[in-house]
Amino acid sequence: MNTPYYIIRKRILDEGIEKLKAALNKHWSxxxxxxxxxxxxxxxxxxxxxxxxxxxxxxSEDEYELAEYMGYEHIIYNGPVKGIESFTRACQRGHIVNLDAEREVEWLQHMNLISMKEPVKVGIRINFDLEAVCPGEASGGEEGGRFGFSYENGDFGRILDKLRAMPGVEVAGIHLHCSSKTRSLNIYEAIAKMACRIHKEYKIELTYLDVGGGYFGGLADKPQYEDYLCLMTGILKEEYDPKRTMLIMEPGTSLICPPVEYVTSVIDVKDTNRNRFIVTDGSRIHIDPLMTKKSYFYQLEKTDNDDEREFLEKQVISGFTCMENDRLFNLKGSYALRVGDKIRYYKIGAYTMCLSPLFISYFPAVYLEEEGKIVCIREKWGVEEYVQKSKIKRKNV
Ligand SMILES: Cc1ncc(COP(=O)(O)O)c(C=O)c1O
Known part of the structure; x- marks a missing residue:
């Protein structure tokens, strides 16, 4: 297996989803x-x-089409910029569509709803002031979040009235996803309380309640699905009937971050007057494309059994790209790395593969490990994949 590559550990993936299902079954089946x-x-x-x-x-429209392509019978269509074609199709097919913008309400007005057998069921994404209830925790910070219809300025109430007055439309749910810096339990307490408040204030009977994603997963010292759900459902049960209102969770990171590893090799060792640089064939663009991470879970793997290697205070682990800031981390107080050693990064499955650019080198291969057996599930991308769809013909030299 040529490095760099990603590898998914099936057992860890299975464990994550099983834990989530068990917690849901227990608290809100x-x-x-x-x-x-x-x-x-x-x-x-x-x-x-x-x-x-x-x-x-x-x-997005592309993601919606991907879901259909992959045979999903059930789709939840969120997002601020949906496509009109996929929006219409999703409404007609009875998927869960959470409205995020006024123009989507206008699309509904122009759809021929009367001719449809069943009313179109939609949800409304609520924008509420999370920062006010959880200071320092909301992703939008003091500037506030930008998705959905504002509860505080009355937009949510206005849109609700508008939809209630539209023939052929039924408000079936609310969507309360909030991105946070902390993934803390406070966030979900605030979400559950807001859901209750909406129910009380607007007297709406909801078919579903979508509490979004943003959970921790696979970290023993952080909240577990069980904790999030115990807290949320305890609050929600005051206003909602667990038999009549479906609870939707939208996890991403908590499920897919833990099972994915990224393996790289040391290609070169370079000394300058200021540092020892360890040049690897991996890159930050593959595991931290937004360049925000401050540390990684990693393990060093020696290429030999030499126990006498020199000890070094600091080695700068760097990537293959030509960007100066493609430095993954400073390895402090370790044996000296050598060409051929490997560095394996853990828990890197979220917002990595999907955000990596095709910069300098193309997408690495992805493998799956299941009970010790390893298979390739996506080959490395090469020039053929890179030039696809370009109006350029191959010119063999
Ligand atoms: C609407 C919505 N649902 C779910 C998620 C998934 O969040 P995470 O990957 O943190 O679980 C996001 C991420 O931003 C989101 O915007």
Whole structure:
């Protein structure tokens, strides 16, 4: 197996989804898991999630079409920029469509709803001031979140009234996903309380309640699905009937971050007057494309059995790209790395493969390990894949 490559550990993936299903069964059995495509839509992964009974949670026309292509019978269509064609199709097919913008309400007005046998059921994404209830935790910070209809300024109420007055439309659900910096339990307490408030204030009977994604997964010292659900459902039960309202969760990171590893090799060792640089064939663009991570879970793997290697205070682990900041981490207080050694990064399956650019080198191969057997589930991309769809013909020299 040539490095760099990704490898998915099937057992860890299975354990994650089993834990989530068990927690849902215990706390709110009338529930659905909508796998967040955006977090990692590698075709093998989305096939796996479908096979495990997940709905597809998509946020663009391309993702919607991918879900249909992959045979998903159940789709949750979110996002601020949906396509009109896929929006119409999703409404007609009875998928879960959570409205995020006024123009989607206008699309509904122009659809021929009267001719349809069943009313179109839609959900409304709610924008509420999470930062006010969880200071320092909301992703939008002091600037506030930008998705959905604002509860505080009355937009949510206005849109609800508008939809209620539209023949052929039924408001079936609310969507409360909030991105946070902390993934803390406070966030989900705030979401559950807001869901209750909406029910009380607007007196709507909901078919579903979508609490979104954003959970921790696979970390023993962080909240577990069990904790999130115990807290949320305890609050929700005050206003909602667990037998009549379906609970939707939209996990991405918590399911797909833990089982994925990335393996790289040391290609060169270079000394300057300031540092020792360890040049690897991996890159930050494959495991931290947004260049925000401060540390990684990793393991060094020696190419030989030499126990006498020199000890070094600092080695700068660097990537293959020509960007100066393609430095993965400073290896402190370790034996000296050598050409051929490997560095294996763990828990890197979320917002990595799907956000990597085709920069300098093309997508690495992806393998699956199941009970010790390893198979390739996506070959490395080469020039053929890179030039596909270009109006250029191959010129063999
Ligand atoms: C609407 C929605 N649902 C689910 C998710 C998945 O979040 P995570 O990958 O943190 O679980 C996101 C991510 O931003 C999202 O925007």
């Amino acid at each position: 009338y529930s659905v898991i909508g796998y967040s495509f955006k977090t990692n839509a590698l075709p093998w992964i989305i096939e796996y999630m479908r096979h495990n009974g997940c709905y597809a949670e998509v946020v």
